[in-house]
Amino acid sequence: MREFYCYMQQRENEGTTLLRGGRLFQQYLVDAYTAVEEQRLKWLRNRQNELRLDLYNNVCDAVTRGDTKATSIGKRIILPASHTSSPRYMVQNYQDAMALCREFDNPDLFITFTSNPKWPEIEGMLSYLEGQRPPDRPDIVARMFKQKLDPLMNDIMKSHIFGTTEAGIYIIEFQKCGLPHVHMLIWLTHDCKCKSPLDIDDIISAEIPSQTHDPEAYKAVTEYMLHGPCGGKNTDAPCMVDRKCSKNFPKPYYAETTIDEDGYANYRRRNNGEKVSKGKNMLDNSFVVPYNRFLLLKYNAHINVEWCNRSRAIKYLFKYLNKGPDRATIVIQENLTPIENSSVEKVTEVDEIQNYLDCGYLSPCEAVWRMFSFDIHFSQPSVIKLSYHLPNQQAITVHDSENLPALLHRESIKETMFTQWFELNNRDQKARNLTYAKIPIHYVWNQDAKEWAPRKQRRCIGRIVYSNPASGERYYLRMLLNIVKGPRSFEDIRRVDGTLHPTFKDACFAYGLINDDKEWTEAISEATLWASGSQLHDLFVTILLFCNVSKPLNLWEKHWEALADDILRKKRKLYNYPELILSEAQAVLAAVTEKKGGLFFLYGPGGTGKTFVYNTILTKLRSEKMIVLAVASSGIASLLLPEGRTAHSRFVIPLELMENSTCGIKQKTHLADLMQQARLIIWDEAPMTQRFAFEALDKTLRDILAAKDEANRGRLFGGMPILLRGDFRQILPVIPKGKRQEVIQACIN
Incomplete structure (x- = not known):
């Protein structure tokens, strides 16, 4: 800026009107900072050919292969x-x-x-x-x-x-x-x-003050805090979109402040007759922008x-x-005629x-x-970004001309913020009681010395860098960092109850973090705090495509015990005696193991533990290598089931159901063989489906399972145990233009 004022003084001495020409002055400011910005960006562009970022173990691999130049590894920044x-x-x-x-x-x-x-x-x-x-x-x-x-x-x-x-x-x-x-x-x-x-009214107002009793506030509000005029008073206002104010003015009147179901405050705007002339229009409290009187006047x-x-x-x-x-x-570019027989595809670089x-x-x-x-x-307080990495996979920055073997012998190359956390836990008893994210509250990271030191002033919180679920072990490491306190090595993170697990994923299983696809639920729940709609869609597809997980066969006992403990600990609203839930689940398992068939219905509103019960049953039976078919009446509900499908897709149920309809499963096909080997069918959201669908499945299973035992032809669902689940207070079968009695008649009851 000193050079700038010298420049202005020089131009003024030359007889120019720079100080009086506002446009010239503004353009000079923009050009001056643009030059500074371009120099900074030019430095970054030039460094693109020198700086490369790669994992430490990849550098080691390159040295092992005999590569000594950094140009053979890395990615551009x-x-x-x-x-x-x-x-x-x-x-x-x-x-x-x-x-x-x-x-x-x-x-x-x-x-x-x-x-x-x-x-x-x-x-x-x-x-x-x-x-x-x-x-x-x-x-x-x-x-x-x-x-x-x-x-x-x-x-x-x-x-x-x-x-x-x-x-x-x-x-x-x-x-x-x-x-x-x-x-x-x-x-x-x-x-x-x-x-x-009332507490909101103490600090926020959305009304025009009285000109008689509070003239200072009246002047400030009328000058700075009135929106418009817009709407019917001025259809050409800048805020008008599709003939409506994009800021939703004028606001409705409210005798008192209320909070709606979405959590928005509807501020008190009384129709008390206070109005202000703005141009040719009179504005009242419906055009006041919420304000704080103290700040407005100051x-x-x-x-x-x-x-x-x-x-x-x-x-x-x-x-x-x-x-x-x-x-x-x-981007506008010339539409070039492609070269014949050319296998090279032109790619536009971003x-x-x-x-x-x-x-x-x-x-x-x-x-x-x-x-x-x-x-x-x-x-x-400030937020510090906490990095982490797998063993020998810390990020390092190298120059093109740097010798890689010498790089590996560089002092403190293995010392990172994450590994020094282990060292902190070795020497400080207090740090061992904290998770990684809580460390910045009590300690400060010294980048030059590469060590954690006790924090003496200013509060700070930590943020662990996000990891995509498709990143494998790095994702499971991050899950463990949220619960593990005071590890002194990577092995301590994988150690659960004295047992050292070979991978971070196995440690997550031992902690119960990823039983029943819990890790994917937590991944989506965490992403909803910061990701946009499109990013959530991409994450969901990534989980479906790349993150399928098979449950270990030795965890069903803990899951089963957790079910009993959960039922005995929490009093469910649906049942007078919580033990009934456990006994009904045991009845379903008995029907499967004793091959005596049966039709069961797990009924209850949301939050009563239905999902926990049938997931427990699924875990136990599949851990014993039994085939359990999990289906749902809707596509969304089927996604929540472990290896779930829609009922229409699994059983080939006709879309147009009639009283004599049957499923499209033919004898001596792979699907018929699957029905014969299945030991249990769990059907979620059953009340949404017409009863003709269940009757069609009943006829089909009687026919297919009769091939194994002719007695199955006279048994309900051919002797196949069926567990239905749902809540009749939710959506029932949709009957176009149907009356109440017709909807009831279409239900399974």
């Missing part, structure tokens, strides 16, 4: 997360924010603070510059916004105007017109949380304060904070650095903000 405002930088901030959410639960307040170009300080400074307006001097606007933002955060985080705070984050954004604004999320301690609508700017503690859209808030600037990319330059918009105010090195992102 394109645009790292260390570059401010890069896509990876924003993703890292988002995941850090979600780590705070996991630690402190949902945030309490969502605040948006926008710069005010009419602040007296800005106008006073511009009074010394003839003909200058706030848009002409983004340096003044940016510096004044920073001087307002710091006291605002002090009021919230240190002065505790909303109560004692546990955490807070913010991200700076810049409007196309140049004005900066900040989005922040605030966590309050349990004692200071808003526990009722900072004289648009400060929107929203309560968000119970909102179901918390993940959206975090994504909104870290979405980054809007970007769009389009250049992240070039995309960042081409698609980014840099406003003058943002250029000033970056040149002054003001923070774009703020987090308190």
